[in-house]
Amino acid sequence: MVLRTRFTELLGVRHPIALAPMGGSAGGALAAAVSRGGGLGMVGAGPGDPEWMDRELPLAAARPDLPWGVGFLAWAAGVDAVRHALEYGPRAVMLSFGDPAPFAGAVRAVGAILIVQATDLDEARRAVDVGADVIVAQGTEAGGHGARRGRSTLPFVPVVVDLVAPTPVLAAGGIADGRGVAAALALGAAGALVGTRFQATAEALVDPATVEAIVAGRAEDTERNRVLDLARGSAWPERYTARTLGHPYLDRWRGREADLAADPGARLSYEDDVARGVIPALPRWAGESVDLITDVPSAADLVVSLADGAAEALAAATRGPR
Template identity: 75%
Template structure:
């Protein structure tokens, strides 16, 4: 059974599987591996660092002749970052977390597919109004940053699917999807595919420290927590609307429920960096979603794409028999 959807037809790809553009860790090798094996690889360009973008875009462009894209943190970029990415000819640009409207025309003029990620219905309505070609509905189970008052993937995705149906716009499900059963569930909810992050963090091509990989493989869903504590403590500029889901952390235990106090204490930022330098805490939090329990190995991204697609086909066939 082929998993053909509006999304796979839009890009001419085999599988409705999309690599989440995880900032810094979804580099060229990982994106190329996903694209070359039938999914859609996305570079995690985050704030649009030019050196990183130039290096990783060249890698993906040289390693695959299949469609690939690039994703940005909308609140932290400027037009120059998008323009630079578009010079490398991505087939898609994804905008997440913030107002995407200043960059819509840039993407359109370049002929790239506009993907907008949304975390609540207000953002979803804006994405429809802006003419997004694809909408990503991110549930609160997702690793990394997301809505403080969002909805979980299961109820959120169908609502966005219904909202987008009048246009129509294909919707991808994101959040808590780490195997083919999750992909099958997304399709059953009416989504045209799934965007997957944490599972691709634990692949041989991901740009992550081995300690992060080990933590993800050994992590448990009940150990993840969505909080703004780590952003405040490390001096991150992330908007408070989007706290991050991570695995457990010393500073979470120390400051949980004391965020207002933490904001007013500049010494904490110095203490945090000192603890990083001494190896007391890792350089970065371990972003991980609630489905982290399902991540138990370190495959290549190429093998993972095939495995996810096969698992989804089996899950859908089994559900049909039942």
């Protein structure tokens, strides 16, 4: 079964699967591997550091025949960073967590596809207002950052699909195997944006110890909180929290976020613990689908596996019980 959707037709990819542009994980090699597998690989440029982009974007752009994209944090990146990335010829630009309006003109000027992530209905409406070509509906099960008062993927996606029609929607949050991709399609989405599962792949820019923790992790080990952003001195807007695996600083400061924010020595203590190897250099971002991750394949093979699994799940659902 070939899963053709508005997303695959718009982006020119074989499978309705996109790599979430995860900062610190989704570099050029990972994006290129996802594109080789028939999905849309996206580089996670975050705030848009030029040196980092100049190192990673050429890896994604090495095959001009394969579409790829790049993602930015709308609250942290500048328009110049987006314009710099566009010089490498991405097929799509994704904007998350903040107002996409300042960037939309630059993306449209070169004919790239504008993808905007929404974590609530207000953000979905804003994505429509700025003319997004694709909208990502992210449920609170997702790893990494998301809405502090978000909604679960299952009820959120179809509401967004109805709200923004006819704009195609990608479902995100808690998707790590073919059944999850099939569920996204059944909810009316045109595909799935997958994050945590791609962290445990051969090409991901992830510390080996973090990969091991993801493979061994369980959904109940994950937690959505602001503690690690505050401890790191990260300027993430308060409306967004982050889902991660367990961490000593969560245990130390859980429920005392105001005290943490007011403690001038907390960040120095965090940085010292990172330098001494007491805690990982980055939080271990992971979503509730972590239970489904049991191996570390190549990303290209994973895309094919997700697509095949989705086709099998949809076929099984239509056959019914035997």
